[in-house]
Amino acid sequence: MNEKSIDELWEDLLNQLQTLVGKRPADLNAVLFLIGVQELGTGPKRFSKEVKQDLMHIAVCRVLSQSGYYTFSGYDKDGWPQWELAKPIPHGDLLTQEFFLKEHIIRYFQSVLI
Numbered sequence: 001m002n003e004k005s006i007d008e009l010w011e012d013l014l015n016q017l018q019t020l021v022g023k024r025p026a027d028l029n030a031v032l033f034l035i036g037v038q039e040l041g042t043g044p045k046r047f048s049k050e051v052k053q054d055l056m057h058i059a060v061c062r063v064l065s066q067s068g069y070y071t072f073s074g075y076d077k078d079g080w081p082q083w084e085l086a087k088p089i090p091h092g093d094l095l096t097q098e099f100f101l102k103e104h105i106i107r108y109f110q111s112v113l114i
Contacts, residue, residue: 006099009106016109028098031105035059038112039081054080063104064089066111 017034018024025031036055037044039062047055061070061083070083090100 006102006106010102013106013109028101028105029056032056032059032101035062035105035108040079042079058083060101063101063108066104066107 013031014024017031021034025034033052033056036052036057036059039058040055058081062081064070065072065083068086069089071086073082073084076082090096092100
């Protein structure tokens with residue numbers, strides 16, 4: 001995927017999510033939050049700021065697991081998915097990291113929405 005196609009695919013994804021959840025996600029963090037809620041599997045409810053951050057971490061681990069950066073290691077006593085870092089995540093500036101995450105998020109939704 002090149003950068004232009006990522007931008008176009010990202011916009012398409014945001015439009016699909018708007019249709020599914022009734023509101024267009026405002027940014028990358030909002031999409032990560034939605035993935036985290038999906039992966040936790042408890043359904044939508046009110047979450048504290050700390051829990052929202054944990055949900056976004058679950059999402060990052062899940063989407064990067066597609067490329068082998070994280071491996072799923074099971075669930076903790078509260079039913080939260082646990083992930084282990086399998087290989088170093090490439091470093092880059094903020095735009096590079098955002099592009100990297102968007103690419104993985106698009107792949108995640110392509111696999112779960114099909």
